Amino acid sequence: MYTPHLRVSFETTGESLTQQQFAEESQIQNIVKKYDSQGFFDTINRNPAQYGDFTQITDLHSAMSQINEAKENFMTIPSHIRERFNNDPQQFYSFASDENNFDELVDMGLATQRVPDNPVSSPVVEEKKDQSSVETPDISKED
Numbered sequence: 001m002y003t004p005h006l007r008v009s010f011e012t013t014g015e016s017l018t019q020q021q022f023a024e025e026s027q028i029q030n031i032v033k034k035y036d037s038q039g040f041f042d043t044i045n046r047n048p049a050q051y052g053d054f055t056q057i058t059d060l061h062s063a064m065s066q067i068n069e070a071k072e073n074f075m076t077i078p079s080h081i082r083e084r085f086n087n088d089p090q091q092f093y094s095f096a097s098d099e100n101n102f103d104e105l106v107d108m109g110l111a112t113q114r115v116p117d118n119p120v121s122s123p124v125v126e127e128k129k130d131q132s133s134v135e136t137p138d139i140s141k142e143d
Contacts, residue, residue, distance in 0.1 A: 081108055
C-alpha cells in the first residue's frame, strides 16, 4: 500500500562553500578524457590489431564469432578515435587497410613505426694480417 512521503527541502543559508574553480575538472566527460589520454585506459597495446587470412572460416557460426571478436576489439579503441569513424568497425577497417594511412595510425597510437628491411649497419673493418708471419703450406708433390 502506498503512503505519501513527507517532502523535505534544503536551502543554503549564508555563503555557499562550493568551489566553482573545480567545476570543469569535475565533469565526467573531462575525467574520462583525461585518463584516456594518459593511458589509464590502456587497451590499444593490450589488444593489438589483427590481420590475417580468414579463408578457413567455413560455417556461419565461425564467421559470426570472428565478426563479434572484431567488434569487441574495435570497442577497445579509445572513444575519441572510434568517434572519428562514426563508431563503425567497417569504416575503421577500410581506413586501417589503406597503406597511405599508416603514418596516421602511428600518430593515433594504433601502430608502431616500421622496422626497415635492410637496417643500416656499421661497416665491417677487416684486420690485415702481417704477411711475413703467415706461413704458406708446401703443396708440391714429390713422386
